[in-house]
Amino acid sequence: MSARRYAILAPGLFATRSAKTAHGVIAYSSDATVAVIDPDHAGTRVRDAVPYLASDAPIVANVAAALHFEPNALLVGVAPPGGALPKAWRAAILEAIGARLEIVSGLHQFLAEDPEFAAAAAASGTRIWDVRTVPPPRLFTGAGYDVAPRVVLTVGSDCAVGKMTASLELTRAAGERGVRARFAATGQTGIMIAGSGTAIDRVISDFASGAAEELVLANASDADLLFVEGQGGINHPAFAPVTLALLYGSVPDALVLVHLATRTHVEDYGTPLLSLPKLVATYEALCATVKPARVAGIALNTYGLTPAEAQFEIARAAEDTGLPCDDVVRNGPHDLYDAMAPAFAHKTRPVI
Amino acid sequence: MSARRYAILAPGLFATRSAKTAHGVIAYSSDATVAVIDPDHAGTRVRDAVPYLASDAPIVANVAAALHFEPNALLVGVAPPGGALPKAWRAAILEAIGARLEIVSGLHQFLAEDPEFAAAAAASGTRIWDVRTVPPPRLFTGAGYDVAPRVVLTVGSDCAVGKMTASLELTRAAGERGVRARFAATGQTGIMIAGSGTAIDRVISDFASGAAEELVLANASDADLLFVEGQGGINHPAFAPVTLALLYGSVPDALVLVHLATRTHVEDYGTPLLSLPKLVATYEALCATVKPARVAGIALNTYGLTPAEAQFEIARAAEDTGLPCDDVVRNGPHDLYDAMAPAFAHKTRPVI
Numbered sequence: 001m002s003a004r005r006y007a008i009l010a011p012g013l014f015a016t017r018s019a020k021t022a023h024g025v026i027a028y029s030s031d032a033t034v035a036v037i038d039p040d041h042a043g044t045r046v047r048d049a050v051p052y053l054a055s056d057a058p059i060v061a062n063v064a065a066a067l068h069f070e071p072n073a074l075l076v077g078v079a080p081p082g083g084a085l086p087k088a089w090r091a092a093i094l095e096a097i098g099a100r101l102e103i104v105s106g107l108h109q110f111l112a113e114d115p116e117f118a119a120a121a122a123a124s125g126t127r128i129w130d131v132r133t134v135p136p137p138r139l140f141t142g143a144g145y146d147v148a149p150r151v152v153l154t155v156g157s158d159c160a161v162g163k164m165t166a167s168l169e170l171t172r173a174a175g176e177r178g179v180r181a182r183f184a185a186t187g188q189t190g191i192m193i194a195g196s197g198t199a200i201d202r203v204i205s206d207f208a209s210g211a212a213e214e215l216v217l218a219n220a221s222d223a224d225l226l227f228v229e230g231q232g233g234i235n236h237p238a239f240a241p242v243t244l245a246l247l248y249g250s251v252p253d254a255l256v257l258v259h260l261a262t263r264t265h266v267e268d269y270g271t272p273l274l275s276l277p278k279l280v281a282t283y284e285a286l287c288a289t290v291k292p293a294r295v296a297g298i299a300l301n302t303y304g305l306t307p308a309e310a311q312f313e314i315a316r317a318a319e320d321t322g323l324p325c326d327d328v329v330r331n332g333p334h335d336l337y338d339a340m341a342p343a344f345a346h347k348t349r350p351v352i
Numbered sequence: 353m354s355a356r357r358y359a360i361l362a363p364g365l366f367a368t369r370s371a372k373t374a375h376g377v378i379a380y381s382s383d384a385t386v387a388v389i390d391p392d393h394a395g396t397r398v399r400d401a402v403p404y405l406a407s408d409a410p411i412v413a414n415v416a417a418a419l420h421f422e423p424n425a426l427l428v429g430v431a432p433p434g435g436a437l438p439k440a441w442r443a444a445i446l447e448a449i450g451a452r453l454e455i456v457s458g459l460h461q462f463l464a465e466d467p468e469f470a471a472a473a474a475a476s477g478t479r480i481w482d483v484r485t486v487p488p489p490r491l492f493t494g495a496g497y498d499v500a501p502r503v504v505l506t507v508g509s510d511c512a513v514g515k516m517t518a519s520l521e522l523t524r525a526a527g528e529r530g531v532r533a534r535f536a537a538t539g540q541t542g543i544m545i546a547g548s549g550t551a552i553d554r555v556i557s558d559f560a561s562g563a564a565e566e567l568v569l570a571n572a573s574d575a576d577l578l579f580v581e582g583q584g585g586i587n588h589p590a591f592a593p594v595t596l597a598l599l600y601g602s603v604p605d606a607l608v609l610v611h612l613a614t615r616t617h618v619e620d621y622g623t624p625l626l627s628l629p630k631l632v633a634t635y636e637a638l639c640a641t642v643k644p645a646r647v648a649g650i651a652l653n654t655y656g657l658t659p660a661e662a663q664f665e666i667a668r669a670a671e672d673t674g675l676p677c678d679d680v681v682r683n684g685p686h687d688l689y690d691a692m693a694p695a696f697a698h699k700t701r702p703v704i
Contacts (some may be wrong), residue, residue: 140590142621201558205594208557235601236643238492241593242557248589269494271642271702282641285634289587290623352622 004031007063007071007101009092010106011080011329014038015049017293020160021077021106024189026053028168033057033071037092063095073102075197076111077192085109097121101251103128106188108202132190132199135214137207142212145253145291147220149182152344153252154230154299155283157273161260162329166299167227169328173337174225174344183221184215190229200231200249201242202350208216208242223345234282237269240294247286252293253348255283256340258325260301261313276321284338291350297324297336298341326344359415359423359453361444362430364600366411367392367401371459372431372512376541378405380520383547385409386421389444415447425454428463429544437461442468449473449670455480458540460554483543484551487566489559496565496603497643497702499572501534504696505604506582506651507635509625511591513612516542518651519579520609521680525689526577526696534575536567544580552601553581553594560594564601568579577696580604586634589621599638603699604645607635607693609675612653613665628673643702648695649676649688 006029008014008022013179015034021041026033026046033046035058041049042061047057060066063074074096080086083106091112097120105111105128110126112118123126123351147240152170154163167190174181182189185197196218212228219226228250232239257279264274274282279293300317302310311328318325324339358381360366360374362366366388378385378398385398387410393401394413400449401411412418415426422606426448443461445455448474457463457480464470464480473480498605504522506515519542520534526533535542555563564580571578580602583590610630617624626634634646641647652669654662660683670677676691 140621142589201556203557204553205555205557205560205597206553206591208593209590234589235638237494237642238561239558241597241602244596245557245593248592265704269492272703274641282637288627288632290589304375351624352617 004073004102004104005071006031006033006073006075007069007096008033008036008075008077009089010038011034011088011092013078014041019078019191021192023053023077024164025075025077025192026055026057027222029193033247035060037062037066037067042343048299063092063099070273073104075184075191075192076091076103076105076107079107083109094120095118097124097126098203100124100126102126104192105130106192107134109133119241122227131188132202134198134203134211137183137204137211138214139207140210140213140249140326141352142350144216144249144281147216147251149218149220149223149226150253150344150347151226151228151251152254152256152296153250153293154247154255154256154258155243155258156233157248157279158236158263158266159231159347160267161263162299163230163258164300166256166258166328167332168193170337171227176334177337179222179225179339181227182217182219184226184228186212186229186231187319200245201239205241208245208293210247216250230258233266233273234279234286235271235274236266237271242285244286247283248290251291252287253346254296255287255293256297257274257283257295258301259297259317260303260311276317280321280323289351292348294343295323296340297319299328299336300325301347302330346351355452356425356456357387357423358425358427359418359421359443359448360385360388360427360429361422362388362390363440364390364392365430366393371430373541373544374427375402375405376516377427377429377544378407378409381545385530387412387418388421389414389418391439401589404579415444415451419451423453425456427544428455428459429456429457429541430582432589438554445469445531446472449476450476452476454477454478456542456544457482457616458484460484467576476661480574483540485553486550486555489556491559491567492562492564492565494704496568499568499603501572501575501578502605502696503568503578503580503603504606504608504648505580505598505602505645506608506610507595507599508582508585508609509611510585510588510615510618511583511630513615514651514653515582516612517682518608518610519581520545521685522689525685527688529689529693531577532575533579534571535579536571536580538564538577538581539582552597553591557593560597561601564598565603566693568602582610585618585625586631587623587626588618589623596638599635600642603643604639605698606695607639607645608648608651610651610653610656611669613662614656619688628669632659632673632675641703644700646695648676651688652677654679654682677699
C-alpha cells in the first residue's frame, strides 16, 4: 500500500509510558504522523507533550479534528487502562472506519474480531490490521541455518531497555555504510515501524522458535545483514521463554547486548539483573549448544544520565566485558557499528 | 466424576509410538482401560500388542465391540497420521457420543470446537474433554514463591526421555514413605493420567511461565512435595522455551535430571545433547539467577539396555556428576527417592 499518514489515538495517555508504541512510531517509522488525538493536550504539538520527540505534529481533541490533517490510517498504539476498550475509544474507532481510515492496532484484543468493527470495516471497505496477529503454528525446522544474510540478534538485560531502538539504529548505520541491511520486527511497535513482523510473545510456546525462524526466512532475500529485534531477558521470570525462542529460532550469527545503564532489577519483578559479563557468558553459552554466536558489542542505553555519567558508564561496560560499547542514540550508531562490523562478517554453523 | 472406564481409540496405531499417550494411560492412570479399539490387533490383548504393558484388556475392532466391556469414556490418545481426523475416526467418536461416553482427547485439534461433535454431545448430554485446552492468559506474578510444598521439577536432556514417568514414580515412592506427594501434569498424557493439569506447550509464550506458576498454586494445598512434570530440554532448538517457562514459572526448590542413556542427539533435530555434568550446570546456573534450585539426582532411563549395561551406565552417570542416579522403572523409585529425599527437605528463596 502507499505510505501511511497516521492519526494516533491516545486519549489521556499520549504523554505517558502507556503510549510508548506511539512514541516509537513517531520516532522511527517512515510513515508520517499527521496528528495525535489526546484531549488532555489538544492545541499543543507532539514535542510539547513529549520533549524527546522531534515532531511538530498537532495534538487534537478528537477524530473529527484529526481528519483536517488528511490521515489515511488510525493507529491505536496505547493499551487502554484495565484492558477493556472504553466506550469513547470505540466511538473514535468507528468514526475513523466511517472516514475510511485503515485501523492499525497493537492491542491484545483483536479489533478485526469485534463484530461491530468488522461490519463497519466491511461496509466502508477499509482494512483493520491487528499487528499482534501471528501466523499459523509452525515448528522450528532448521531451514534457517541456511539463510544467506548474517543474522544479528539483540539480546537484553531486561524488557524495555532499548533492543528495538538499537536494532533500528544499527540497521540504519549499516545501510549508510552501503550494506544491504534489514530490520526484522518481533514486537508490536517494531512491527508498526517496519510494516511487517511477528509478535513472538503471542505465539504458542511450542511454535515460538519456529515463528522466529519463519521471520528470518521471510526477510532473507536481498539482504546481507538482518537485524532481529530481541525480546525480554534471559533471567526474566515471565518473559525469558520468548528470549530463548528468539535466541535459538532466529539462528543468529552474532549478538548485540543491550542494557539500560540505570536499570538494576527486572522491571515489575525485582529479580536482580545479571552483570554484563555474566549476560555475555550466559547468552553465548546457550547459543554454543545449538548454533554458536558471540556478543559483538554492547549498546548501552544511558537515558537519564549526564554526558559525563554516560561516558563513564560506557567506558566501564567496555572495560568490564572487553567489548565495544556505545550509546547508539546519544552518540549515534556509526562508531559502534564500525567496531562490531568485523564480527558481523561471517556466518556460523549449527553444531549438528 | 466417578472413575473413568476407558475404551481407547487407536485404529491401526496401538502398537506404534504414535500411541504413547494410550500406553502412558494404561501404565499409570488410576482409571481403568476396559478395551482398546484397533482392528489390526482385534482378538488379542494389550500385553500381546505391547509387551511392556502388563494389561489383559481386550483389543477389539470397533466401538460397538468395545461397548460390551462397559466403558464410560472414549480416549483419543493418538495423533491421526497427517493431522486431520480421518472419516472412520469421526464415525467412531460420534458412535461413542451416541452411547453417552465421555470423549477425552489429546489432539491439537479441539473436538469440542467441532460443530458436529459439539451438537452430538449436547444432544446426548455427554462431555468432551480436550485435555490440551489451556486456561486464560495469566502473567507470572511471583505468588508461587510462597507456596507451602517443596516443588520438584524434572528437567531433561531432550523430549521423550522419561520425565513424566520419573515424576510419577517418585510421587508414588514419596507417598509410600508417608509424604503427602502430588504430581502436577504439564503434557497431554500426564494430564489424562492425573485428571488435570496444563499443557504448557500450548500456552502463548508471554504467559507460559505464568501458566506454570498457576499450576503450582492450584496443586499447593494438602501437599508436602509437588512433583512437576518437565518438558523438552534446555538446548532443544524448538522446545527449549517451554523448558525455561517451567524452570522459572514452576518455582522449583529442587530439580531431578532425566536422561535416556541411549540418546545422544536431540530427536528430529540432530543437535548434540549436553553431557550430564553440563546439563546439571546449565539448569542450576539459570535457576540461580531467579530462584536457586539444585539437581538432587538423576533418573536415568536405561530402556533397551541389558541389565549389565544399565548398571554400568547408572554407575557412570553417578560418578560423572557426583549425584545419586538410578533407573526408577527398572529398579523401582525407592532407592533414588531415599537418596534424594534430604535435598527435597527445604524450600529455597527467590533472589529478589
